[in-house]
Amino acid sequence: MDFKLSYIIANVFNLIIIFMVIRALLSWFPQTPWHKEPFKTLRVFTDTLVAPFEKVIPPIGMLNIAFMVACFAIGLIGGLLVMLLMRFGL
Numbered sequence: 001m002d003f004k005l006s007y008i009i010a011n012v013f014n015l016i017i018i019f020m021v022i023r024a025l026l027s028w029f030p031q032t033p034w035h036k037e038p039f040k041t042l043r044v045f046t047d048t049l050v051a052p053f054e055k056v057i058p059p060i061g062m063l064n065i066a067f068m069v070a071c072f073a074i075g076l077i078g079g080l081l082v083m084l085l086m087r088f089g090l
Contacts, residue, residue, distance in 0.1 A: 006085035013078025020046055020071050049074065 023046040026032045034043050053066035
């Protein structure tokens, strides 16, 4: 089976978005044990991606707009990268 690089990159970015959505859903449950695995790894991974956006965009009440902007930006970057790779036949 011949996997193109664009297919692999698209799946990696989709997996990142899925991790971000899981993290957002788990944040609604205060009893989530963030100090235990696999929650700790998920939190560290997603917080690393969101941190640059949180420096620029403050939360509005209980709503973290930076998290949504980070998801959008990751999806946009992934889509553009896949389009570029497909254009070159990769």
